Amino acid sequence: MFDCEAAFQQHRKKHGQKEAVEFLADINRYTVLHAPKERRKDDAKPSLEWARTLFDHNEHFIELSNMGEEDRSVEFMAVGLLWLALGVCLFFWVLLSTMDPVFSSGWYISMLIGAGMTGVMGFVLSLFWPEKIAPNYFTLLRPRYRFNRTTRKVYVLRPQRYGGNVVLEWDRVRAHTSWCAPRDMRPDQIDDKFARQRRQETGGGYFGLRGLVLYWPPLDPGDPERKGEEVLWVGPKLAGEGLWQYIRTFMEEGIEKVPSPTEYEWLRKGFHTPSQHLEETELSASRVLDRVGGRGENSAQTQLTFLATFLWAPLHCLAERLCTWPTFPEEWNSDCGRKRREDGIGPEEPLRWKASPESTVDERPEPRHV
Secondary structure, three states, X not given: OOHXXXXXXXXHHHHOHHHHHHHHOOOOOOOXXXXXXXXXXXXXOOOOOOOOOEXXXXXXXXXXXXXXXHHHHHHHHHHHHHHHHHHHXXXXXXXXXXXXXXXXXXXXXXXXXXXXXXXXXXXXXXXXXXXXXXXXXXXXXXXXXXXXXXXXXXXXXXXXXXXXXXXXXXXXXXXXXXEEOOOOOOHHHOOOHHHHHHHHHHOOOOOOXXXXXXXXXXXXXXXXXXXXXXXXXXXXXXXXXXXXXXXXHHHHHOHHHOOOOOOOOEOOEOXXXXXXXXXXXHOHHHHHHHHHOOOXXXXXXXXXHHHHHHHHHHHXXXXXXXXXXXXXXXXXXXXXXXXXXXXXXXXXXXXXXXXXXXXXXXXXXXOEEO
């Protein structure tokens, strides 16, 4: 899903790249950004924080995506109701047109009523198209971000309308570890200390849109076209400094310095079945609390979550099938010659390196080159 990317592009088209970066991406003069080689004693430990985060990893690269996948079925239902309403309007338009003789005064009135209803519904759909329909359906299923420490590049797969495929230099990246959606904040309030504080306190609003943003500044700070500037929303909702330290440590120090993923921290490549979606998306967080929070296997809370979400699982899977799964161009050699599968979940091959001490559950804390 590309909700954040769509909002960014819409704002950029209306107000320009600079304001979109400063307001939507929250990369401005008040933002604390972290460089790849920056390491402090009080930094968080590398962690995936028990969230579905990784598509793949080996000694050459780790692969991640963005946030929002858990909302796909809800948005599909809402968009489906709008399309259904449009279909009903069209049906009544046809029905009304057959109730009176053609070209009679009654026929003209029926045609006007039917056309008005259909036009209004079509207008409502057009309002939702840029930020709710186009980002999530009839496009790529998810972005893919491959962080390759061997080539020291970040390989990005995403739709053309949201920037297209790109290869980025790792050493230029900066991390914003406390990004959250602006909600009620306005662009002219960037210099307002209290507005910035409210933005952080609201934590991304009702849907909790907050997480990790990676930023590549323009190649030339004085370039009015801001060439080379890129913004990526990386990882699941609520990701932050722990995920940044995981990516940074892997890229700078190697895979032996980061914790190995648990079974709850893998993302599935490709499409889900309804049962896979339930277990991996809807119930995953509750399963973690069952396991590490002492609630017991298949707790009452997990059973309630299942009852509240199982009806939407087929909708989610149907919505996924309206998209296509992106694959990395072979000419990039982003896998360093290590051919990878394009479906499934979990480690693809036995580990051939020594994992870090925090790898066990008991020891873990709760196109273009730029």
